[in-house]
Amino acid sequence: MGYSAAIAGASGYAGGELLRLLLGHPEIEIGTLTAGSNAGTPLIQHQPHLLPLADRVLAPTTVEELRGHDVVYLALPHGQSADIAQQLGDDVLVVDCGADFRLNDASAWERFYGTPHAGTWPYGLPELPGQRDRLAGARRVAVPGCHVTVATLALFPGLAEQLVEPDLTVVAVTGTSGAGKAPKPNLIGSEIMGALSPYGVGGTHRHNPEIVQNLTSVTGEPVKLSFTPVLAPLPRGILATCTAPLKPGVTAAQVRAAYETTYADETFTRLLPEGTWPSTAMTLAANTTLLQVTVDADAGRMVVVAALDNLTKGTAGGAVQSTNIALGLPEETGLPLAAVAP
Incomplete structure (x- = not known):
């Protein structure tokens, strides 16, 4: 059985890299793509390298647009993920590429980001000791900074x-x-x-x-x-x-x-x-x-x-790697080992 995924922030660099990787993922089908100020415009205008998605038009980033998917990726500016995540059910895997849920210490969050701390999610760095066990079956994942x-x-x-x-x-x-x-x-x-x-x-x-x-x-x-x-x-x-x-x-x-x-x-x-x-x-x-x-x-x-x-291992690739673990898929699924050269 395959999974459907929505990407919020699809016109940005992290969103574009997520889409590039998901186009090669055999178990995940790309669903709704959303954006903020770029909503209503064709994706190809912002991500011209993603030719298989040339016919897609960006929807506004709302909970209504993101609902109905198995996985929701949030590639949004810091501070914008918490409100959306709170309105998505626990049955949805929400993977946040922003910083909102990375830190355990609320005072550290407030010192460096200047807003109230939204909470802490399982941390999407599988190689860190103990993290694979925490990610297995998780419904919320905070992707590390690059x-x-x-x-x-x-x-x-x-x-x-x-x-x-x-x-x-x-x-x-x-x-x-x-x-x-x-x-x-x-x-x-x-x-x-x-x-x-x-x-x-x-x-x-x-x-x-x-x-x-x-x-x-x-x-x-x-x-x-x-x-x-x-x-x-x-x-x-x-x-x-x-x-x-x-x-x-x-x-x-x-x-x-x-x-x-x-x-x-x-x-x-x-x-x-x-x-x-x-x-x-x-x-x-x-x-x-x-x-x-x-x-x-x-x-x-x-x-x-x-x-x-x-953009790959430092953001979108780490997100997909953590998604695979959370969904019980082989960790390597859809992720490139070979680089591009020259």
């Missing part, structure tokens, strides 16, 4: 095995699609081309508390994080360099063994052979996170470099 996915997968094995101190530094170079489709002066071609620029510096980025939340869950110690994202002239992709001080006596062999063991059976998160370093091109349009780990002996630090496509 920076959160790459930083969590890069760092948690070292923390879980007590190999590093929980004093973490992450510098993540990212493409412009993570900022969404809405026009912004700092994202126009003449501003972004040929330039790198930091943003969310000094612990102010909204993904900060989410990364800390995830990594605290795998270690019994409080986690400190210095996270600096850097905007690069790329359409999509994140390359994160993540470091932490080694605990006394820890060797490079122990560190590599921990990552090899953690990811030995994972389909989508892979430790690369020694000497091969990730690049964003290696993950383009694939539901993969590729990692390399080493030890900087002079600095006494573990260094992990990780890459993913922020």
Whole structure:
């Protein structure tokens, strides 16, 4: 038996990536597509690469339009998912690609987002210890932030095995699609081309508390994080360099063994052979996170470099991966392992 899915926010980048993946999903049929200000316009006007859906017209994002589906994906601006989700029944699988239900700590939500906390849903990062059990049969799923996915997968094995101190530094170079489709002066071609620029510096980025939340869950110690994202002239992709001080006596062999063991059976998160370093091109349009780990002996630090496509594994691919688990389908269903090159 197949499942029907509605996508709210189908004209945006996350919505478009969800549609691209669902077009190749053998068990999910694409139903109603909705949008906000773009309602009433043809999808092809906003997603010209999705030719199989060229005849679709975007409906307004209302509960009435979204009802009647087995799965509802919410690819909406932060703060807009809660009202809709509350009106959809518990028999519907609602997968939120926004931030509304990611954080456990209401005070952290209010500090970083400035609105009342809507609650906490099962968390859609299957590779994080314990999450597959929480996602199995779930009717609500909160998809992680893209920076959160790459930083969590890069760092948690070292923390879980007590190999590093929980004093973490992450510098993540990212493409412009993570900022969404809405026009912004700092994202126009003449501003972004040929330039790198930091943003969310000094612990102010909204993904900060989410990364800390995830990594605290795998270690019994409080986690400190210095996270600096850097905007690069790329359409999509994140390359994160993540470091932490080694605990006394820890060797490079122990560190590599921990990552090899953690990811030995994972389909989508892979430790690369020694000497091969990730690049964003290696993950383009694939539901993969590729990692390399080493030890900087002079600095006494573990260094992990990780890459993913922020729209695929970082958003829509993570959503579909979690959907598969929630519905009891094989986790890999409809998700690409091969990237696009050159």
